[in-house]
Amino acid sequence: MISTATAVFLTAVVQLLLLLTVAPLVGGLIKTLKARLQVRRGPGILQPYRDLHKLFRKGMVLPETASWIFSATPYVVFSATAIAGLMIPMISAKAPLGLFGGVLAVVYLLGLGRFFLALAGLDTGSSFGGLGSSREMTIAALAEPAMMLAVFTVAIGANSTSLSEIARVATSTTWHFLAPAQMLAFAALFIVLIAETGRIPVDNPATHLELTMIHEAMILEYSGPYLGLIEWGASIKQLLLMTLLINAFLPFGLRAAWSLGGLLVSLAYLLLKLLVLAVSIVLVETANAKMRFFRVPDLLAMAFTLAALGLVSTFLF
């Protein structure tokens, strides 16, 4: 019916809209589920939308000592994560945007966002910002290699770093996800997901106490629309990583066709898998206490070793 180019463009638009709208929903879902497990009522699934609405209407206060980095960071973070999000196959097996490097580009875009965020934390001149930035960088130093290795493992399995190719290979091989390399990379990426999205046991997203915050410390000085952009960007990053985890390892239900029916089916499967993953994250958060910061390297070293073993096992198993 429609030409391929138009179809790709439409898919890109749809995916972008999905990213922007579904991301806060996922965040709200996780918060509410966690509250229900703790026998509270919780703020409601739609609360993040209300929060964003409120933030974009409020006035902003900027620190006097901040430079252009402070103002640029929200935009950089938001756009980097949005572009990275477009590179992941969410509703169709072919991702709308295919930048050079495939999944590596995704990792680096996320790294770009983190880099600017850390600089912004330092830029404010407050001690909390510096504290948050240094902790964030420590975690990043361990989590990123683990993520890279896990991603390489999957890439080697598909002989390409393009996520579309990875998803295609994963769908076409029977019992593909039962291979130890996949399982190990999955486990490693799950731990990295927890670390990157700042969930318990690595970081507590609901706290503002000095001892316990990492991500919150970096953005402590932000307010108004800037804060809204950063929070939105953070939730897009969370959705992005969850989708990466789902569709690189368990991409069944992902349709390659550009037809409307195919897209709707893929969307349904995606939402279902997101729900399952959200529930597991909530279970992990509820069952564990936040680790002391000095213990976090233990967890991430384990993720690194799992990813390394997964990578090695593609040659050995």
Place this chain on the structure above:
Amino acid sequence: MILALLLAVPLSACAACAVSAVSAVSRRRSVLEAVNVTAFAITFLLALAVASQVLRSGAISLWNGFLYADALSALVILLNAAVALVCSVYAVGYLREDQRLGALDGEVGSHGAEAKLRMYYSLTPLLVFSMLLVTLANNLGVMWAAIELTTLASVFLVTFYGKVTSLEAAWKYAMIGGVGLSMALFGTLLTYYAGHKFPGSEGVAGLNWSILVGQAAQLDKPSMRMAFILVLLGYGTKAGLAPMHTWKPDAYSEAPVPSAAILSVAVLNCAIYGLVRFYVLTSRCLGAQYPGSLLLLLGLFSMGIAVPFVLVQKNFRRMLAYSTIDQAGMMVTALGIGGKLAAFALMLHMTFHTVAKSLLFLSAGNIYQCFKTDLFLKLKGGVLKVLPITGAAFCLGTMAIVGLPPFSLFQSEFLMIRAAFGTAHFLVGALFILFGLGVFTGVTLHVSGMLLGTSEEPRAAWHPWRDTPIAILAVILIVIGFWLPADLLELIRRAAEVVSP
């Protein structure tokens, strides 16, 4: 039939002593002692019977090849049974003295002297049972399980006195022994694999030594290579070869003396026996060069390690332990040299070492109980004056163990050196002599300082239970330097033939 009896006797003695707590009559110390001594006397007689039967009709087996005794097994059984008997007689006097001195009350977790005696008299037959099982088991896996059982049975013998140092010694013993034996199990597993590359094996017969020996040439070579290394490390740990020897001095100085004697002599014999069995398999599969060089390496290293530790030793019981390490190294070196002469020398050495080392340990026990210390510094000399018979025996034992002529060990060591030079292992022979000299110097220095001179202690009385075994052993030691009964010599010769036909 006789083999089954041989196993049953110590096992029943163990059971009898263990349950003796049930009635007040059977709880008495004299009952425990009587059960032990009679059991070991019967075991010794049965061992003699086994040896004569093997001499007459070749290897005997029972239960479809499950138990198997050839000349090598018969020799080791005989030696172990003799040691067990002698030590059980000695233990009666030793433990009675300990009870009198109050040494049995212990610092940690006091069990009461009675419970401790019961533990000793039940564990020792269990230990002897497992040692007999080692030598009788045809299946290499069962042999492994029996050696592990010797470790487990003797752990609580090491903690007998309940001192802080005993716990430390027992922990080291258990841990190092455990790890070593795991390696040996892996080696046994690989041997099984070498015999049956394809899964779906034939069951028990697959690990029977008597069957594997016949098929040795067809065993899978790379697996046997790895298997031998693992078994050498594993059973070498049990034998006390360096660098896995660190548990020995602690365990031997903390255990009660009769147990230390059994551990040092009989269990060492069993470990060497295990090594010999695997050596035969490996040498027939891969040729004598490969296992021989590994054995030489570890054996010479053990002999070398013993020298400095003997020279700077402060404690005569630990010195005896290092001497055992040295002797184990010597026996393993002889095994590694290979050839008929070396194998014969090994068997002779095993026999002579059994007599000499048990004599040494038992006399050391007497000295320890009399002077209540095992440090050279505190002894200051004069043992010969205070304990004439014990001192003389200790002196004889020392001269024998360092290899002075005309004692028996000199002959076996001389044969080993001759074998070394005969098979062009010149470096081996030279190192052997060098390390022997080192140990000789150290031991003679310390022991002469200990034995000669004067002391303020009064001359001790004659204690029948403790001094008779020492006297008998001393006489045997002197006699075998000149003459061995023909049957025993034949048994030793046949045992050497098993190693190197």
Place this chain on the structure above:
Amino acid sequence: MHTLQDPEFGNKMVTLMAALVLVLQIAMVAQRWIVTNIRLFAAQSFLLAAIANTIAYYNHAPHIYVAAVLTLLAKGILVPIVLERLVARIEIRQEIEPIVNIPLSIVISGGLTLVGYVLAEPFYRPEEAPGAATLGHNALAVAISLFLIGFFMMINRRKALTQVLALLCLENGLFLAAISLTYGMPLIVELGVLFDVLVAVMVLGILVYRIRETFESMDVSRMRRLRG
């Protein structure tokens, strides 16, 4: 049902479970709570019994079932119960910092896994029996890695009870090696080994208890009186 009969599926399941066993072992290296370590060991023994059962099913070797059930009972249930009771009596729940810190020990364990693979290489002979060969390769490599990592844990950890656990992991590795190489050893040998393991746990348990009583801690590096 057809999938369950497919030996390829069996191979994949065994490989997956072997990888899980490896993950559990590395988790034990990373773990500081002793009770969690004991439970990880129990889970590992369960998995080993499951692996044995799977191999028995797909290769029509019924005598492995017995070994699998025995392992399950002894190492999956009995030993963890004994050890947990011991921990309750001793009241020490946490490991002190090991000699090599935890992230480094995890990486070392990863390295030892690679060594295990290299050592298992000579046993990988696909020309002889195709299905069993890959099985042997993966499971044997994991077994040797388990052995090496257990050995490393023994040197690295300072609490007596964790050293006992490390010894038991060594035995687990041996069991897996036996299953994958030769479909288990003769039953009498398996019985002997299991019996020894049980007795060893009893003996070591009593020793650990007495060490705790004497030294007021299970730190074996405090036992330094015997030297020379």
